[in-house]
Amino acid sequence: MTSALAHYLDVASRFHARDASAPEWLRRVRAEGLAHFERQGLPTSRDEAWKYTHLAPLVEGTFVPPEEARRAGDLAAVVDRLGLPGPRLVFVDGRLAPELSSLSGLPRGLTLKPLRDALREDGEVLEALVGQRALASEHTFTALNAALLEEGALLRLAPGTLSEVPVQLLFLTRGDAPVLASPRILVVAGESSEATLVETYASAGPGAGATFTNAVTEVTLEDNASLHHYKLQAEADAAVHVGGLHVRQGRDSRFASFAFSFGGVLSRNEVHSAFAGEGGEATLNGLYVGRGSQHLDNRTALDHAVPRCTSRELYKGVLDDRARGTFHGLIRVRPDAQRTDSRQQNRNLLLSESAQADARPQLEILADDVKCAHGAAVGRLDAQALFYLRSRGIPRAEAERLLTHAFAREVVDAVPAGPVREKVEGLLALKLPGAARREVRA
Amino acid sequence: MALLTVRNLHARVAGKDILKGIDLEVRPGEVHAIMGPNGSGKSTLASVLAGRDGYEVTQGEVLFDGKPLLELSPEERATAGVFLAFQYPVEIPGVGNLHFLRTALNAQRRVRGLEELDAMDFLQLAKEKSKLVKLDTAFMNRSVNEGFSGGEKKRNEVFQMAVLEPRLAILDETDSGLDIDALRTVAGGVNALRSPERGMVLITHYQRLLDYIVPDKVHVMAAGRIIRSGGRELALELEEKGYGWLGLKDGASTAVAAKGGEVRR
Numbered sequence: 152m153t154s155a156l157a158h159y160l161d162v163a164s165r166f167h168a169r170d171a172s173a174p175e176w177l178r179r180v181r182a183e184g185l186a187h188f189e190r191q192g193l194p195t196s197r198d199e200a201w202k203y204t205h206l207a208p209l210v211e212g213t214f215v216p217p218e219e220a221r222r223a224g225d226l227a228a229v230v231d232r233l234g235l236p237g238p239r240l241v242f243v244d245g246r247l248a249p250e251l252s253s254l255s256g257l258p259r260g261l262t263l264k265p266l267r268d269a270l271r272e273d274g275e276v277l278e279a280l281v282g283q284r285a286l287a288s289e290h291t292f293t294a295l296n297a298a299l300l301e302e303g304a305l306l307r308l309a310p311g312t313l314s315e316v317p318v319q320l321l322f323l324t325r326g327d328a329p330v331l332a333s334p335r336i337l338v339v340a341g342e343s344s345e346a347t348l349v350e351t352y353a354s355a356g357p358g359a360g361a362t363f364t365n366a367v368t369e370v371t372l373e374d375n376a377s378l379h380h381y382k383l384q385a386e387a388d389a390a391v392h393v394g395g396l397h398v399r400q401g402r403d404s405r406f407a408s409f410a411f412s413f414g415g416v417l418s419r420n421e422v423h424s425a426f427a428g429e430g431g432e433a434t435l436n437g438l439y440v441g442r443g444s445q446h447l448d449n450r451t452a453l454d455h456a457v458p459r460c461t462s463r464e465l466y467k468g469v470l471d472d473r474a475r476g477t478f479h480g481l482i483r484v485r486p487d488a489q490r491t492d493s494r495q496q497n498r499n500l501l502l503s504e505s506a507q508a509d510a511r512p513q514l515e516i517l518a519d520d521v522k523c524a525h526g527a528a529v530g531r532l533d534a535q536a537l538f539y540l541r542s543r544g545i546p547r548a549e550a551e552r553l554l555t556h557a558f559a560r561e562v563v564d565a566v567p568a569g570p571v572r573e574k575v576e577g578l579l580a581l582k583l584p585g586a587a588r589r590e591v592r593a
Numbered sequence: 594m595a596l597l598t599v600r601n602l603h604a605r606v607a608g609k610d611i612l613k614g615i616d617l618e619v620r621p622g623e624v625h626a627i628m629g630p631n632g633s634g635k636s637t638l639a640s641v642l643a644g645r646d647g648y649e650v651t652q653g654e655v656l657f658d659g660k661p662l663l664e665l666s667p668e669e670r671a672t673a674g675v676f677l678a679f680q681y682p683v684e685i686p687g688v689g690n691l692h693f694l695r696t697a698l699n700a701q702r703r704v705r706g707l708e709e710l711d712a713m714d715f716l717q718l719a720k721e722k723s724k725l726v727k728l729d730t731a732f733m734n735r736s737v738n739e740g741f742s743g744g745e746k747k748r749n750e751v752f753q754m755a756v757l758e759p760r761l762a763i764l765d766e767t768d769s770g771l772d773i774d775a776l777r778t779v780a781g782g783v784n785a786l787r788s789p790e791r792g793m794v795l796i797t798h799y800q801r802l803l804d805y806i807v808p809d810k811v812h813v814m815a816a817g818r819i820i821r822s823g824g825r826e827l828a829l830e831l832e833e834k835g836y837g838w839l840g841l842k843d844g845a846s847t848a849v850a851a852k853g854g855e856v857r858r
Contacts, residue, residue: 534646539683539737542643543697543753544671544704553696557687557736564687 155210156192162215162331163188163298170301176278177270177300184287184297191291203477203509205446208417209391214331214363216299220246226323227251229355233323235570237316238263240304243323243355244362245332247302251321260312261346266303266335273305280305280337284369284397290421292393296333296367303335308344310373317347317381317571322366326387327358336368340376342401347379349571352394354387354414361389361416368396372404374428379407381571385578386414388443395421400460402428409566410437410466411575412447413582420447424462425454426488437466438562440582441474441506452481455488455521464495467562469555469583470506477509482523484516491518495525500532500558502551556583594659596621596792597642597761603652604641611637613817614653619761622789626803626828627796629814630836635796636680638814639765643677644670657761671697672704674760678750678767680796685737690749691719693737694756701757722755726782744775751782762786763794768802780805800832815841 163185167178193210194201223243230241230251240263241251247265257263269277287294304320324330340346352364364386372378384392392415400406412418424433439447447470453462468476478497499508510527532554540550559579566572599617603610611634619625629635641648642655644667655662657673665673685693699709710718719733726748738746747767754762764783768776783806787793795806803811803825811827812819813836821827821839831838 533683533685535683536685538645538667539679539685540688540693540697541667542645542671542677542679543694543757544668544701545693545697546668546700547666549696549700550668553688553693554685557685560687 153193153210156189158213159193159295160185160189163295166216166299174274176274180281181298181300184294184300187287187294188291188298191294194291200450203479204419204448205417205475208361209363209393212329212361212363212391214329214361217245217330217332220248222250223248224250226355229323229353230321233321233351233353233574235317235319235349235574237318239319239321240265241321241323242302242332242334244325244328244330245302245334256316258312258314258316260309260344261314261318262305262307263318264305266305266337267301269305270301277305277337280339280369280371281335284371284399285367285395290395292365293367293395296335296365299331299333300335302333303337306336306338306346306348308340308346308376310341310343312341312344312346314346317349319349319351322350322352322364323355324362324364324386324390325358326354326356326360326362326389329360330362332362332364332366334364334366336366338368338370338378340370340372340378342373343375344373345377347381347571349381349383351383351385351574352392352414353385354390359387359389361391362386363391364393366394368394370396370398370406372398372400372406374401375403376401377405379409381409381566381575382411382420383575383578384410384412384414384418384420385582388414388416388445390415392418392420394419396423398422398424400424400426400428400431400433403430404428405432407434408436409562410435410449411578412437412439412449413578415447416445418445418447419450421450421452423452423454426457426460429457429459431460433460433462435462435464435466436562436565438468438559439466439476440469440559440579441476442471443474444472445474446477447474448477450479453483453493455482455484455491455493458488459490460488461492462494465562465565466497467559468497468499468508469502469559470499470508471502473503473505475507475509477511478527479511479513480525481513481515482525484514484518484521484523486517488518489520491521491523493521493523497527499529500555501529502532502555552583559583595619595656596658597794598656599653600655601653602638602641602650602655604637604648604650606637606648610651611817612641615817615819617812617819619792619794621760621792623810624787624793624795624806624808625810625812626808627794627812627814627819628798628800628828628831630841631798633814634817635814636765639677639680639763639796642763643667643675668700671757671759672701676754676757676759676762678747678754678762678764680765680769682738682746682750684739684741686739688737690735690737691716691733694719694753698756719756723752725755725785726751727778728752743770744772747771747775747779748782751779751786755782755786760790761792761794763796765796766798767795768797768799776802777805800828803828813839815839
């Protein structure tokens with residue numbers, strides 16, 4: 152056993168001893184999580200699914216779950232900067248910060264609860280939800296998350312509920328302690344309901360030390376439900392981030408995922424969606440922007456298990472310095488899934504000689520009447536375009552920034568206009584300095 | 594003093610000699626037309642003057658306003674007042690046309706020590722200049738040249754020239770591929786920009802352009818050299834007799850010349 156694995160097993164065992172009063176079902180979930188984690192262990196580069204991922208920052212850190220919540224009122228300014236109008240739960244170093252959270256303005260039919268409260272009040276509901284979409288038996292970090300299950304959120308939409316304002320979950324780390332945060336987010340969108348959920352992960356200072364966030368989100372979309380899910384990951388350069396989003400889509404449901412990965416020395420973002428009813432649509436978009444020695448790893452898996460579903464995927468990467476980006480996109484079309492219409496694109500822009508991108512589309516098509524297209528590209532800035540801009544008087548560095556931002560914009564422009572897009576643009580501008588926003592339309 | 598002086602210019606591309614001793618002098622206020630068959634080196638001359646990568650100058654010199662031009666970067670040349678209207682304007686998805694042009698104008702103004710234009714002032718300027726080439730404001734808000742027709746791209750080039758107000762404009766086959774209506778619009782825009790301070794070099798394959806923009810001097814280029822220079826009458830003679838008259842082969846031009854064309858003054 153590696154010392155890192157021993158460390159996390161020890162951490163989880165002590166966690167269980169601390170919270171011995173938990174209900175039996177919860178203790179079982181945690182114990183099973185621990186067992187699955189122990190069996191699977193920490194991944195190594197010999198594991199196919201982690202072959203291209205640089206795991207050292209994770210293995211070398213000795214991250215521990217947060218102690219009792221500290222006062223976080225001093226972070227109000229950070230929350231103002233990153234917060235969206237509308238209801239939100241804020242977590243600091245893995246713990247709910249009630250003084251920064253706000254549940255006013257919740258539309259009728261929408262329930263948003265901190266997981267701690269839900270564990271107390273909605274045991275039966277949670278028991279039926281936890282681990283249904285994200286399987287601890289298959290994903291070792293999901294297992295670790297289950298072993299440490301305590302914080303997170305429950306979002307429920309009654310059938311027909313329409314939420315016009317986005318619901319935000321804001322996860323902040325201070326970076327002054329090697330915290331392991333393990334949020335679990337559970338979403339159930341009832342029939343014909345519609346909502347937007349934004350998960351924001353950011354560093355709040357003052358420290359710039361390493362932290363480890365291991366987030367799991369489980370989403371159930373009932374028939375004809377629609378969810379826009381945004382993940383804005385802009386943690387500090389030293390942060391380790393592992394996230395898994397697991398979705399089950401009912402008949403005629405629409406799911407749009409936007410994964411923006413800007414921060415972290417190591418960021419692994421997984422999106423898994425399975426069609427369980429005909430007529431579903433999934434849109435998976437991603438933008439990863441890395442510099443320094445960042446490693447930004449993306450993995451998507453679409454399971455076309457039933458006929459007549461549509462999926463669209465666009466992941467783009469911008470990599471500078473020695474940064475490395477990975478995209479692995481699996482599309483599985485099962486034998487019964489006729490009339491599947493699936494398209495996947497991954498494009499990478501390298502801004503330095505030492506930057507690197509690995510693009511790995513993987514299609515497993517077992518039905519014959521399907522449309523499946525995929526494309527992957529790794530390239531540099533277009534020399535013709537660069538000359539065109541310079542020939543008008545724009546200095547080289549500025550022209551490069553314009554083109555880089557234009558490349559990244561395609562994903563940002565797919566976000567509907569509004570406060571979420573403004574936040575994304577703001578974070579992107581910080582990441583790609585000097586990149587200007589598009590001119591206001593005349 | 595001449596605005597542009599080209600002396601014995603030799604240049605090669607990918608190891609192949611293309612320009613083999615070009616001499617050219619353009620004074621402020623003059624419009625020069627450079628004609629010639631395909632492969633004569635016309636566009637190479639334009640690219641070398643604008644500073645495109647991949648062109649190696651092996652001999653000769655170029656002075657702009659009496660100062661060496663070739664040692665400047667493309668953006669420095671633009672700021673000095675050199676403008677190239679591209680034969681094939683580049684599509685740049687994701688970069689708004691207006692934003693691009695304001696960035697360019699302000700970059701030039703910064704170097705010249707002028708105050709930058711804010712978005713509102715610039716929009717006013719752009720609207721006014723766009724009338725010259727009848728470019729709809731809807732086009733100005735789209736990505737640079739993306740999805741533009743051939744005519745729209747060329748009008749966009751002349752629009753940029755109108756906003757940037759260069760001292761020397763080089764128009765590289767701005768007339769190629771245009772319908773007569775589009776050609777009239779583009780030529781109208783170029784004519785409106787003629788001024789006693791500004792020099793222009795029209796590079797063209799077809800004499801038709803010169804029915805709409807009347808040059809002061811006409812040069813015929815072949816095999817990397819200017820083989821003949823003259824006034825407007827040279828273009829007319831070329832139209833009448835075709836490139837074959839000068840011992841040059843060029844199918845396309847002969848066909849145009851044979852068809853004839855209306856002459857306007």
